[in-house]
Amino acid sequence: MxxxxxxxxxxxxxxxxxxxxxxxLVNLFAALLISGIVILIVGDNPLKALEVLLxxxxxxxxxxxxxxxYTTNFIFTGLAVAIAFHCGLFNIxxxxxxxxxxxxxxxxxxxxxWLPSWAIxxxxxxxxxxxxxxxxxxxxxxQAKRGSHIVITTIMFNFIAASVLTYLLVEVxxxxxxxSPESRPFIEATWLPFFHDFLxxxxxxxxxxxxxxxxxxxxxxxxxxxxxxxxxxxxxxQNETAARYAGISPSRNIILAMMISGALxxxxxxxxxxxxxxxxxxxxxxxxxxxxxAVALMGRNHPVGIFLAALLxxxxxxxxxxxxxxxxxxxxxxxxxIQGLIILFSGALEHMFRPRIEAAYRRVATWRTVEAG
Amino acid sequence: METFHIIILLxxxxxxxxxxxxxxxxxxxxxxxxxxxxxxxxxxxxxxxxAAAAVASVSGSAWVGLGAGIMASLALSALHAYACxxxxxxxxxxxxxxxxxxxxxxxxxxxxxxxxGGQTPSLGGDARFRSIDLPFSDAAREIPVFGYIYADLISGxxxxxxxxxxxxxxxxxxxxxxxxxxxxxxxxENPHAVDTAGISVDxxxxxxxxxxxxxxxxxxxxxxxxxxxxxxxxxxAGKGYLALAALIFGKWRPVPTLFACLLFAFTDAVQIRLxxxxxxxxxxxxxxxxxxxxYILTVLLLxxxxxxxxxxxAIGTPYIKER
Numbered sequence: 001m002x003x004x005x006x007x008x009x010x011x012x013x014x015x016x017x018x019x020x021x022x023x024x025l026v027n028l029f030a031a032l033l034i035s036g037i038v039i040l041i042v043g044d045n046p047l048k049a050l051e052v053l054l055x056x057x058x059x060x061x062x063x064x065x066x067x068x069x070y071t072t073n074f075i076f077t078g079l080a081v082a083i084a085f086h087c088g089l090f091n092i093x094x095x096x097x098x099x100x101x102x103x104x105x106x107x108x109x110x111x112x113x114w115l116p117s118w119a120i121x122x123x124x125x126x127x128x129x130x131x132x133x134x135x136x137x138x139x140x141x142x143q144a145k146r147g148s149h150i151v152i153t154t155i156m157f158n159f160i161a162a163s164v165l166t167y168l169l170v171e172v173x174x175x176x177x178x179x180s181p182e183s184r185p186f187i188e189a190t191w192l193p194f195f196h197d198f199l200x201x202x203x204x205x206x207x208x209x210x211x212x213x214x215x216x217x218x219x220x221x222x223x224x225x226x227x228x229x230x231x232x233x234x235x236x237x238q239n240e241t242a243a244r245y246a247g248i249s250p251s252r253n254i255i256l257a258m259m260i261s262g263a264l265x266x267x268x269x270x271x272x273x274x275x276x277x278x279x280x281x282x283x284x285x286x287x288x289x290x291x292x293x294a295v296a297l298m299g300r301n302h303p304v305g306i307f308l309a310a311l312l313x314x315x316x317x318x319x320x321x322x323x324x325x326x327x328x329x330x331x332x333x334x335x336x337x338i339q340g341l342i343i344l345f346s347g348a349l350e351h352m353f354r355p356r357i358e359a360a361y362r363r364v365a366t367w368r369t370v371e372a373g
Numbered sequence: 374m375e376t377f378h379i380i381i382l383l384x385x386x387x388x389x390x391x392x393x394x395x396x397x398x399x400x401x402x403x404x405x406x407x408x409x410x411x412x413x414x415x416x417x418x419x420x421x422x423x424a425a426a427a428v429a430s431v432s433g434s435a436w437v438g439l440g441a442g443i444m445a446s447l448a449l450s451a452l453h454a455y456a457c458x459x460x461x462x463x464x465x466x467x468x469x470x471x472x473x474x475x476x477x478x479x480x481x482x483x484x485x486x487x488x489x490g491g492q493t494p495s496l497g498g499d500a501r502f503r504s505i506d507l508p509f510s511d512a513a514r515e516i517p518v519f520g521y522i523y524a525d526l527i528s529g530x531x532x533x534x535x536x537x538x539x540x541x542x543x544x545x546x547x548x549x550x551x552x553x554x555x556x557x558x559x560x561x562e563n564p565h566a567v568d569t570a571g572i573s574v575d576x577x578x579x580x581x582x583x584x585x586x587x588x589x590x591x592x593x594x595x596x597x598x599x600x601x602x603x604x605x606x607x608x609x610a611g612k613g614y615l616a617l618a619a620l621i622f623g624k625w626r627p628v629p630t631l632f633a634c635l636l637f638a639f640t641d642a643v644q645i646r647l648x649x650x651x652x653x654x655x656x657x658x659x660x661x662x663x664x665x666x667x668y669i670l671t672v673l674l675l676x677x678x679x680x681x682x683x684x685x686x687a688i689g690t691p692y693i694k695e696r
Contacts, residue, residue, distance in 0.1 A: 336477025
């Protein structure tokens with residue numbers, strides 16, 4: 001507080017932990033409080049629900065495996081939404097891009113499975129990225145060149161992607177031996193190694209794509225804050241006019257950011273299709289793309305924050321399914337409510353608590369300096 | 374005569390599908406003309422659909438249900454205004470948050486209150502808006518063409534369809550001829566000028582969003598108590614977004630927006646008729662493709678045919694006095 005005292009009248013600097021830890025926690029608390037009220041309304045005990053949820057998410061080794069498996073998906077979609085946010089774009093299409101990523105992975109695993117394992121796994125990853133990026137390219141191009149509102153086009157592309165996936169599964173890729181709309185199982189050479197293959201832990205869907213997501217988070221940090229491309233994307237996001245004046249092409253960066261975003265969302269396909277299901281199924285995207293919005297907002301578009309927010313949502317998904325199992329009046333839609341409330345409080349209402357918290361911090365800090373002096 | 378009959382049937386279906394779109398698009402018009410982006414039309418419709426169906430099934434009256442739907446939609450609209458106007462939050466994020474909250478909340482409450490797997494009980498009798506036969510429709514059916522159109526196309530809808538039809542000229546009048554409408558248009562173009570004239574920007578935007586909530590409420594109630602017979606989860610299926618696209622395609626003006634809604638609704642009506650039909654040259658079109666048709670059309674329209682659209686100048690930016 002020495003500098004704060006030094007010059008009279010200068011505004012007190014708010015330390016990082018207030019903005020990056022305290023404010024998100026208060027927002028999270030508000031969202032959970034309202035969710036608790038909803039649980040009260042439907043006639044259950046919110047505290048017991050919280051207990052079941054926490055135990056279901058972290059209480060035993062198997063639960064932790066499941067939580068981290070969900071976390072993986074949310075890191076992918078959270079990073080995807082975040083890179084678009086850095087460019088000033090709101091990508092609601094991560095859901096559709098994830099679906100396309102899964103299709104890309106599946107096509108490689110179904111038709112190139114004569115390749116050796118060490119070749120097919122990277123090729124499947126590249127395919128997931130390419131398919132996701134291509135799906136994001138069209139709305140990005142339309143936004144950059146034709147001015148079509150990217151929010152609406154990406155939403156429409158979600159619906160179209162769902163139709164494409166259903167069509168492929170019903171008419172083209174369907175397993176001839178089965179009735180349900182799903183492809184034939186992939187052969188074992190294409191599978192991603194599970195954690196329980198080389199660690200002594202119970203069987204869970206957690207696979208090496210979790211490590212891949214962590215590596216990508218590091219890459220994301222480096223790309224956004226330490227490369228020219230990342231810098232250009234952020235400039236466009238901050239101020240398009242300034243970017244243009246500085247010789248940075250907004251349309252090029254919009255397309256670049258959206259394609260990276262699509263590729264990141266596409267990696268959900270790796271975790272889900274190649275890692276866990278080992279065949280292409282319908283609706284495997286399971287709202288991961290929409291949760292990505294909440295993850296990016298809560299994580300303040302920074303990989304560390306995104307990891308923590310993804311972990312939170314991983315716990316909510318895993319604990320939530322336990323909750324739906326344990327408590328009669330609560331089903332898995334409750335998780336969607338919590339997710340929406342988190343988007344509301346940490347996104348739309350971000351200016352509600354922050355000024356007050358900052359003011360309170362200032363008051364406490366000045367009071368402390370006065371005490372000390 | 375056969376083609377004529379099919380066309381009348383298609384038009385009839387078009388009117389039914391267009392009704393919620395028109396009401397929602399007009400709702401969006403008030404919000405967007407006042408400078409507030411409203412992605413949350415979808416959520417408000419869904420919330421209203423649930424509230425209307427739930428209350429109608431309990432009270433047995435469609436009108437009470439309609440009132441509840443409007444109240445639910447107004448509440449969500451007020452939340453949107455609280456986030457975007459009072460706290461200057463991001464309008465798109467706020468709308469999306471509302472959509473997601475409602476998408477979860479409606480089935481959760483339905484599940485808890487009715488124990489029917491996230492639905493409300495099927496409505497019948499007075500709990501639903503029934504179709505009205507306009508006077509002389511039976512007699513007029515004998516008259517070729519015009520009488521037939523009157524009896525089979527104009528007559529025989531429920532009251533909310535006529536309400537939607539009436540809402541277009543009424544909203545156009547409010548927007549272009551009333552003082553309230555003038556102020557709304559002004560606050561969406563240049564809030565500073567409105568503020569300088571001594572009118573509260575925030576209050577005006579709250580009022581505009583109240584109109585939005587009101588119209589969205591009717592739109593949602595139509596879905597569950599007039600068009601359908603009860604609430605089912607995700608029953609809006611992107612209609613709020615389509616309405617928003619129609620509004621943009623109609624360049625934020627009431628009458629072109631009406632035609633855009635009719636176009637979307639017509640695609641939907643054709644879509645239902647095309648399923649499984651063998652067409653010359655192309656053969657049977659896969660059903661998934663046909664179902665995606667309205668969404669593909671939306672993207673194409675937004676991409677190509679809008680031309681130079683002039684959105685309200687201040688749209689999407691919260692109003693801060695000092696600037």
